[in-house]
Amino acid sequence: MQAMNGINMSGLKSICVYCGSGPGTNPAFMEAARRLGRILAENRIGLVYGGGSAGLMGACAEAVLDHGGFVTGIIPEFLTDREHMLMRAQERIITRDLHERKRLMFERADAFVALPGGVGTLEELVEQLTWQQLGRHTKPVLLANIAGFWEPLLALLAHMRATEFIRPSLSVDILKAERVEDILPRLRAAAARAPEGTKEMAPELARRL
Numbered sequence: 001m002q003a004m005n006g007i008n009m010s011g012l013k014s015i016c017v018y019c020g021s022g023p024g025t026n027p028a029f030m031e032a033a034r035r036l037g038r039i040l041a042e043n044r045i046g047l048v049y050g051g052g053s054a055g056l057m058g059a060c061a062e063a064v065l066d067h068g069g070f071v072t073g074i075i076p077e078f079l080t081d082r083e084h085m086l087m088r089a090q091e092r093i094i095t096r097d098l099h100e101r102k103r104l105m106f107e108r109a110d111a112f113v114a115l116p117g118g119v120g121t122l123e124e125l126v127e128q129l130t131w132q133q134l135g136r137h138t139k140p141v142l143l144a145n146i147a148g149f150w151e152p153l154l155a156l157l158a159h160m161r162a163t164e165f166i167r168p169s170l171s172v173d174i175l176k177a178e179r180v181e182d183i184l185p186r187l188r189a190a191a192a193r194a195p196e197g198t199k200e201m202a203p204e205l206a207r208r209l
Contacts, residue, residue, distance in 0.1 A: 011191050012184075014046035014072070016109030018124045019056035020117035021083050029116045030059050032146045035180040036115070037063025043184060044069070048109045050101070051075030051092065052083030056115050061086050072108060074101050102127065111140040111187045116149040133170050140190035142175035144183060150176070 023030050033056040040047050047064045050057055051073030061071050065088050073089040076097055085092065095101040102124060114125040128141050143150045154176070160166040175190055177183045 012045055012110045012187060014048050014109050015040060015187065016048040016105050016112045017060055017115060018050070018112065018117060018121045019060060019115035020121055021050075021052050021057050022055040022118070023059075024056070024116055026116075026147050026149075028147045029056060029149070032144060032180050033057075033059040033115055034063040036060055036113070036144070036183060037065075037069070038067050039180065039184060040064050041067035041069025045184075046070040046072060048072045048074065048105055050083070050105075051085050051089070052079070053086040054084050056117065057083070058086060060115070061089060065089070074104050074108075076101050106131075106137075109139065111142070111191060113142050113144055113183060113187070114150070115144045116146055122153070129172055129174060133166075133172055138194040140175055140187045140194070141173070142177060142183060142187055142190075144180065145176050145178050146180075148178075 017036065019033060020029075037047065037060040041064045047061060047069065049061055049071070052058060052075065053061070061073065064071050070091075071086070071089040072091040072093065073086050074093045074095060075083060075085055076095045080094060085094075093104060095104065105124075106128070112125070112128050114121055125141070125143075128139075131137055132139070132141060143153070145151065145154075157166065157172060157174070166172055175186050177186055
């Protein structure tokens with residue numbers, strides 16, 4: 001199924017958003033999720049996300065839908081009740097496990113954005129950075145650093161570079177945006193720079209992950 005009808009001019013047809021299933025303590029987090037959802041819909045870019053209806057996940061997806069956009073929710077069977085699967089989503093996919101969920105999210109997205117979230121958000125983000133670092137894909141990965149949420153992770157990455165555990169030959173190419181309005185322009189620019197034919201992970205590798 002196509003993520004959206006029609007054509008958008010960004011080269012990005014769908015974006016995977018990782019984020020928390022709770023609201024967090026800062027109202028700016030929920031507001032950012034809603035604004036991002038609206039921006040995606042207005043730019044005719046589909047949302048691929050974890051399928052839940054609570055927290056930042058739900059806020060982003062509901063905003064996409066409220067503004068006429070297309071949502072693909074991908075959720076493992078054991079989380080359908082815990083994360084309250086969003087039944088409004090036009091495309092709902094229930095997977096057998098987390099591995100299948102992550103593979104499908106990767107396959108259906110042209111870029112990845114991490115809003116504030118917990119351990120699950122961090123794990124999904126770091127996996128995409130690892131695959132990118134090892135040359136498995138060149139899809140853009142961006143931290144939505146709302147209210148400085150991701151500063152501790154950015155400091156850790158800087159420490160890893162300083163101690164040479166992230167070597168120049170295996171750099172981590174991560175984008176950052178403090179404002180939601182900057183997310184799409186930075187993803188578009190990065191996608192335009194990506195070498196042709198290197199955006200996709202080899203199908204046989206994707207199946208093994």
